[in-house]
Amino acid sequence: MGKSVFYHAGCPVCVSAEHDIISLIGVDNVEVVHLNQDMSRFDEAEKAGVKSVPALVTPSGQVLHINFGASMADVKA
């Protein structure tokens, strides 16, 4: 199985979900991308279909929006 990518923006909802996801999937199976700290990944996330953060993009390309921290528009602002 390939790696999933977890996109977040440092919000409290994001951090809480990050802990849960890592504990469920395992730290070796997920790459964590902090968009506010690395805006070079923003376009890639949007292209993958991420509408809000936190979100998990699975190895098969499905986007799971987990709870709701912030919209991508808010992240960009």
Place this chain on the structure above:
Amino acid sequence: MGKSVFYHAGCPVCVSAEHDIISLIGVDNVEVVHLNQDMSRFDEAEKAGVKSVPALVTPSGQVLHINFGASMADVKA
């Protein structure tokens, strides 16, 4: 690690998320509850903090609302 519980209501968003979650976490680590087929679990889900389906309740009791299929009010209606 205890089992997570995945609550859903048979909607297309739910079924798609179910496949993703099982493939990520492993079928042995998640109990799948179809609320429309087993309304006896509805109160338990609401008490756990589930506001909409599909949702995953982790072994530590965190609720991850994954995408949005239907509100719990819709499930009950």
